[in-house]
Amino acid sequence: MNYLAHAYLSFGEPKVLVGNFIGDFVRGSIEKSYEKEIVIGVKLHWAIDKYTDNHPVVKEAQEILKPEYGRYSTVITDMYFDYFLAKYWNNYHHIPLEDFVQDVYETIDSFRNVVPEKFMKTFAYMRYWDWLGGYGDLDGIRQAMTGMAKRTKFQSNLDTAHIFLDEHHEFLRLHFGDFFEDLVSHSKNKLQELKLELSPV
Template identity: 70%
Template sequence: MNFLAHAYLSFGDPKVLVGNFIGDFVRGDIEHSFEKDIVIGIKLHWGIDNFTDHHFVVKEAQAILRPHYSRYSMVITDMYFDYFLARYWKNYSAKPLPEFADEVYETIDSYADILPEKFLQTFSYMKYYNWLAGYGELEGIRRAMTGMSKRTRFDSKMETAHIFLDEHHEYLKVHFGDFFEDVVSFAKGRLKELREEYGSLQT
């Protein structure tokens, strides 16, 4: 659910961005459903998720969450990392976050006719509440976590996750900084590999 990070890790390529955004909403024979640069974005998303799930810094962050949030600690960690990316956006991009967010929404809208319906439902909420630009505030995280908690099958307690974030801010901030440098390096390398594999004309 860390959409801001996936947007950032698309490195300004519109079709890769589209694929990166829908990676959690597609399965199966994607090569026959989407053009190759969108497929590259989907596979990049899957690679980023796998890298994240197995990274030792992420596991350390999840360890302090697990006693409180159990199975939902992974989802919450993703949201926390989007919070830190948004909060300290100027450290990673010269483009203002509101401008970046608007460009992402416009790009996704331009491909709406080929995107999965379930994703478009989520995307409508994302635009309406401006998730991407709002992640950097505790209120934005509270709103997102509360909305997600209403859709979980079990008692997730995610509606309290913004309080936990506030109480452990410095610890989690350090973990985000250590992890994000690694995931940027991984994503650049994986994107290069996928473009070579698919013979993409993008450079």
């Protein structure tokens, strides 16, 4: 999943949010580098990604993308799902998206001395271009995909992904709805499991 989903799936816990956001930037024995709640967030991020990658509904959505986008299908579905979460945000959260996003940015910024420097470079772009709040319309997806297309090493066709989303909107929306309900349930259970696992005996 992409960053908005990871923020949502931190369930209002600031340090879990920080860990959830840096999950792609850390490896190995993170317990020695971060406090418990951040470690929980990192491990939650990893669990979310693993669950997403193996979910049959996600795989089905990716199948219609593969003929056109090949290896980039997984990246595209992640961004599509952030699009649907942002577009239909009021169905999932009582706090307006704009307020939620600003709170996330401020929380991450308050931990800038804790998180990896490489992540902070990504975060600077994220905040400046409002990645979290900007994916809720096709133009936001177009801008994001076009930017990614310029950075890919291989032919990706990412610059047409917003058109594909528009043409297959209902199919992808239904797949997101079916999958996200499962993901929320899985993430809540995993969060509680990690809290018990990492609690001192």
